[in-house]
Amino acid sequence: MDTQFFLSMDPPTVTYQEKRAGVRNGKPFFYEDGDLKAARQKLKAHLSKHRPKKPYRGGVRLVVKWCFPRGKHRDGEYRITKPDTDNLQKLLKDCMTAVGFWTDDALVASEIVEKFWAERPGIFVRIEEL
Template identity: 70%
Template sequence: MPTEFFMPMKKVPTITHQQKQITVVNGKPVFYEPEELKAARAKLMAHLGQHVPAKKYSGPIRLMVKWCFPIKGKHQDGEWKSTKPDTDNLQKLLKDCMTDCGYWKDDALVASEIVEKFWAELPGIYIRIEEL
């Protein structure tokens, strides 16, 4: 049985996982998350935490994600969004959060991935996970 849900959000997190920062402590490089990335992670974890499946996925899965961004300018509801951020950048933080929440053992189980971006009157993130 697939896991399927929509997380309505007035502002969809667009900061990317790649935006980690680096500093030097005692002569050694140390990576850290800036506040904006920590806030985006916390927001995703809070929303995702409400939909964790009773049993972790353990085999190959298909992950479908529809990113629905608040309409700006002359865009229409359901129109494709072909501007930044890139889908691959959006997915990284989301999948890391899903792993941390316990959706699956490892996001390497995602063998098929469908990612789409739209302008939407109801912004948020639609997620569907199915076993392959």
């Protein structure tokens, strides 16, 4: 079973790495600010429409193409500015786990991630069983 879809949206640029830290009763704790919470909700809402009938239970390859609004850049030009692909992927995979794409994102044994400037912004996702 392979899955492929395109999430038509302006991809979030806030990343999982941007969690906040605080101290309560002398103990540190971590929390998500409003922007990170909103990005998580946005991704989960879009992803839930493409959730497979059964979650993946074996190894998968995850192919993701992040397509950001192109502005002054050429359509299809690689984006070589922040956010970093690894930080984008962490939030995406956590959201995919939460909505039921797989039992654990540790099943992702292979990843191909690219980010572009694009006329049509969004996130292309392909999941291939290994």
